[in-house]
Amino acid sequence: MSASPSAAARRRTLAAAGTVAALALTLAACGSSEGSKSSDSSMPGMNHSSGNSTSAPATPGGAFNDADVLFAQQMIPHHQQAIEMAKLADDRAADPEIKDLAAAIEKAQDPEINTMKGWLKSWDKPLPSPSSSMGDMPGMNHDSGGSSGMVGMMSDQDMTDLKAAAGKDFDKKFAQLMIGHHQGAVTMAKDEQKNGSNTDARKLADAVVAAQTAEIEKMNKILDRL
CATH class of the missing domain: 1.20.5 (Single alpha-helices involved in coiled-coils or other helix-helix interfaces)
Structure with a gap:
């Protein structure tokens, strides 16, 4: 059991x-x-x-407005002309400070041109034509001087005269013309500081104002002793 x-x-x-x-x-x-x-x-x-x-990747080039686009489209040819002027100093300038200044302009502005071209491409905006006078670009001021209407741009005659000069004569012409050219760049950069919205473009504008204002002061001192 x-x-x-x-x-x-x-x-x-x-x-x-x-x-x-x-x-x-x-x-x-x-x-x-x-x-x-x-x-x-x-x-x-x-x-x-x-x-x-x-x-997710940020918007290419960041937020921007029309002022940023105009700043890049105008400053690219403006810088290109400054570099063209600076290259003339290699075999024409006599003053060592002019030669050093010209080399500094080339070194600083060539990378800035590439940077601004990159912005315009990322913003899907047209690059300025290398052969264009820029006179047909939006917002151009045709009364502001120079052959292109941009502030501080050299006329064809200015460039011809500079190319024909040498020695001390070149040094004086270069300083005088580059002062006016730099003043134009500073004016354009200040417009960007006031009206632009893109952070990188505004930073470049700050750099242009600081660097070119200092170079203007330096060239004025060179002129005083030439």
Whole structure:
């Protein structure tokens, strides 16, 4: 008679064990399902509620307005002419300070030209034509001087006279013309400081004002002793 209760007890134990095992399997399946969801959310491009906004690339060139575009479109040829003038000093200037100043202008303004061209491309705005007088560009002031209408730009005759000069005569002409050229660049840069919205363009405008104002002062001192 004692064997029957023992057999019954074993059956109850086995049944209970089966229930526990089934429950464990159910819990494991749930956990696996949750884990799968968690894993999916961590896959690239799957989590749409976070991460994408911070990893997305910024708008090319950053926010900009018409003043920023005009600043770049006008300052590029303005810088290009300054570099053309500076290159003449290599074999025409006599004064060491003029030679040093010309070299500094080339070194500073050539990279700035490339930077501004990059902005215009990223903004999907036209680059100034190398052969254009810029007279047809939006916002050009045709009464501001120079052949292009941009403030401080040299006329064709100015450039011809500078190319024909040499020695001390070149040094004086170069300083006089470059002072006017720099003053034009400073005026354009101050317009950008006032009206522009692009952070990088405004920083470049700050740099132009600081550097070219200092160079104007230096050239005035050179003229005083020539």
